[in-house]
Amino acid sequence: MSLAQGRQILAIPGPSVMPDRVLNAMHRAAPNIYAGALVDMMPGLRADLQAVARTAQNVAIYIANGHGAWEAANVNMFRRGDKALSLVTGRFGEGWAQQARDLGVEVEMIDFGRSAPVDANRVEAALRADTQGRIRTVLLTHVDTASSVLNDVAAVRAALDAVGHPALLAVDCIASMGCDRFEFDAWGVDVAVSASQKGLMVPPGLGFVWVSDRALELCRESDLRTPYWDWTVRARATEFWMNFGGTAPTHHLYGLREALTMIVHEEGLEHVWARHDTLARAVWAAFEAWGDGASNIALNIADPAARARAVTGARIAAPDATRLRQWCETEAGVTLGIGLGMAPPDDPRWHGYLRVGHMGHVNAHMVLGTLAVMEAGLQALGIAHGSGGVAAAARVVAGG
């Protein structure tokens, strides 16, 4: 008998669960885009977008998903013939680099595998070897949503500084923004990209590109960009429409206003990060308990310091990860994330990975509920597992 009736939970790493407050804020008649509340909202919205990335510098907004934000960053940063140094720790790092390559940028890729973070020493060596200074940008993924690796942005900045290399540091924060600590200014980031539908709790449709003053200046001669994607006017908009290159994404802006009010002004960004940290540790504790002993269950990232607070990737030997996902959805109303990029989709091993999304509008009861459902599924399906996963997670929540 299925027990899935009731409110469904989407525990995939984006789109994430949206607060009813955000959805309700969007439920309104079409607003005036020439004057009034929406136009007046803009300065505060920009200030809060700066706050969420911890920067006093520039931000450009696009009607786009994360791929659009990637492309916005790429076409503004690169000139024809430039080179990118791409640091890959999962499927998304690969995707951003591939897009740059498709745009005609030469890409030097360092692949750190699917279960380990960037090693800054190797980055430093690659920068030192670039004696002609052809590397225009270092592309780094803060949290790779496929592997659930968390990368050390400040360590990559330190590698650039140690070499004295002028390359821009560009960071994909699509999964991490509003989940894992990110400090645009303090860490010396030049470009950061994100999107609305993950930690920022708004439907997919808004892409954000934060740009340092240095990058804005340096990229003035970039010749890959087209008028719509040019970040100059958007970042320095003096009229409302200039923020969007045309009609504003009216309802998304109301949703974003509500979400940023919740993150920046009510809960507070530091607390939002702390909540994600505790809930992530609860998820890890459950997997560690299930993986105890002879079971075929393991977290994808062994080192806790390299684990994301937004998403957790795990191995449950094929085909059990897929069986468990299906059971959770059809029997208990919880949708877990597929394993992405860990094995080709037509490879039987593809069914040996899954991901749990814990980004954005998630609290203790949602995460504990998801883990309890997973534990029930492990039992129902006869998948060998260590005992006490939910109890271990509860101990983390109890300890704050």
Ligand SMILES: *Cc1c(COP(=O)(O)O)cnc(C)c1O
């Ligand atoms: C989700 C995600 C993307 C892609 O974003 P879309 O909105 O699906 O285009 C890119 N990078 C990371 C790290 C992501 O998590």
